[in-house]
Amino acid sequence: MAAARDYDDIPGTYVFDGRQSQQGYHLNMFCMSLNDEANRERFRTDEAAYLDGFDLTSPQRTAVLKRDWLGLLQLGGNIYYTFKLAILDGLSMQDVGGAMSGVTGGEFAQMMIDGGRSIEGNRRVGESAGTHSSAGHTS
Amino acid sequence: MTQIVGGIGTSHVPAVGAAIDNGKQHEPYWRPYFDKIQPAREWMAAEQPDVCIIVYNDHASAFSLRLIPTFALGVAAEFQPADEGYGPRRVPAVAGHPELAWHLAESLIGDEFDITIVNEMDVDHGLTVPLSVMYGEPEEWPCRIIPICVNVIQYPPPSGKRCLSLGRAIRRALDSYGGSDAEGLRVAVFGTGGMSHQLQGERAGLVNTAFDTAFMDKLIAEPDAGCLRPHTEYIREAGSEGIELVMWFVMRGVLDDRVDEVFRMNHVPTSNTSNGLLILRNAQ
Numbered sequence: 001m002a003a004a005r006d007y008d009d010i011p012g013t014y015v016f017d018g019r020q021s022q023q024g025y026h027l028n029m030f031c032m033s034l035n036d037e038a039n040r041e042r043f044r045t046d047e048a049a050y051l052d053g054f055d056l057t058s059p060q061r062t063a064v065l066k067r068d069w070l071g072l073l074q075l076g077g078n079i080y081y082t083f084k085l086a087i088l089d090g091l092s093m094q095d096v097g098g099a100m101s102g103v104t105g106g107e108f109a110q111m112m113i114d115g116g117r118s119i120e121g122n123r124r125v126g127e128s129a130g131t132h133s134s135a136g137h138t139s
Numbered sequence: 140m141t142q143i144v145g146g147i148g149t150s151h152v153p154a155v156g157a158a159i160d161n162g163k164q165h166e167p168y169w170r171p172y173f174d175k176i177q178p179a180r181e182w183m184a185a186e187q188p189d190v191c192i193i194v195y196n197d198h199a200s201a202f203s204l205r206l207i208p209t210f211a212l213g214v215a216a217e218f219q220p221a222d223e224g225y226g227p228r229r230v231p232a233v234a235g236h237p238e239l240a241w242h243l244a245e246s247l248i249g250d251e252f253d254i255t256i257v258n259e260m261d262v263d264h265g266l267t268v269p270l271s272v273m274y275g276e277p278e279e280w281p282c283r284i285i286p287i288c289v290n291v292i293q294y295p296p297p298s299g300k301r302c303l304s305l306g307r308a309i310r311r312a313l314d315s316y317g318g319s320d321a322e323g324l325r326v327a328v329f330g331t332g333g334m335s336h337q338l339q340g341e342r343a344g345l346v347n348t349a350f351d352t353a354f355m356d357k358l359i360a361e362p363d364a365g366c367l368r369p370h371t372e373y374i375r376e377a378g379s380e381g382i383e384l385v386m387w388f389v390m391r392g393v394l395d396d397r398v399d400e401v402f403r404m405n406h407v408p409t410s411n412t413s414n415g416l417l418i419l420r421n422a423q
Contacts, residue, residue, distance in 0.1 A: 116346025
């Protein structure tokens with residue numbers, strides 16, 4: 001197992017380091033291919049067939065097909081890459097932010113208008129109650 | 140010799156570009172932000188730089204995990220807006236400045252900054268949104284542009300100290316430029332990205348305006364101390380994408396040790412981001 005990093009204790013955060021990049025290379029390069037309109041059209045037409053062209057693991061493939069936004073990060077996806085899939089679905093970054101943190105896109109957008117997710121209680125795992133999605137509403 | 144008109148630190152939030160492109164500036168969500176940045180646009184219109192050096196990051200547009208240059212310098216005569224997944228932004232193409240860009244390449248590498256030289260590179264919102272922020276919607280961008288692309292997507296990005304040093308090396312290059320248009324050439328430099336924001340994970344939506352304010356204060360007054368902030372502190376305090384702020388140190392390095400603050404703005408939120416805009420100039 002790779003050595004621990006001093007950012008591993010930051011809650012709800014998947015730092016895209018070498019560990020993540022190795023795991024997610026093909027997943028991210030699939031997402032990258034969606035920069036091309038012809039590829040987007042091919043993917044829309046038959047998602048499973050299009051994915052056959054990329055060397056994804058079975059969990060990665062399932063996460064793509066199910067649009068499991070948090071799972072994609074946990075399987076090595078980088079948000080700037082996985083967001084290309086969200087763009088294809090017509091989703092905003094706030095929709096995806098909500099999906100990853102367990103609220104609706106509308107609730108997420110309102111949290112941002114209210115000042116965003118507070119840093120208080122969100123610096124370290126176990127720092128205080130509510131280190132995950134609920135903490136944003138305390139700001 | 141070139142003349143440094145100022146340094147601009149700005150967020151490069153894609154939603155700001157979309158608001159401009161889709162005519163939403165006057166909607167209630169966007170109006171406060173666009174009202175706040177108006178003085179910065181007036182400053183830009185008055186200063187009329189001939190060249191803008193824009194330090195930004197690519198977001199899986201021109202570069203991907205296939206090839207990850209830490210610092211890349213665009214030397215082409217033109218750069219096209221990139222398709223980031225929804226078609227290219229309908230903004231003007233970016234005119235480069237090959238003569239000055241090649242001088243930068245030669246000077247930087249001679250100065251031991253082994254920068255990657257790029258001839259073909261589409262530019263994404265990281266570069267075009269700062270232009271829209273400062274210039275609005277002109278038919279053509281009223282300046283030539285030299286893109287300097289910094290990797291901040293694949294961890295680890297360069298350190299703040301390295302970015303500050305790069306800025307100082309760019310300044311030495313500007314001071315030694317003897318090209319055909321060098322006399323009185325007016326140059327502005329942008330450091331873009333930030334401020335606090337986290338797009339990913341259960342902690343998405345993080346904003347820390349106290350950090351943002353302290354970051355700007357230290358960038359202005361004590362850059363040699365401010366640049367030593369560890370990466371983990373950015374991630375922890377300013378969010379995983381807040382680490383883009385290291386790029387503001389390149390801008391700061393181009394300026395003199397002593398600077399005057401011309402303009403400062405911080406607005407929460409634009410989309411998922413604490414949006415900052417800062418203009419500095421060499422102390423008068």
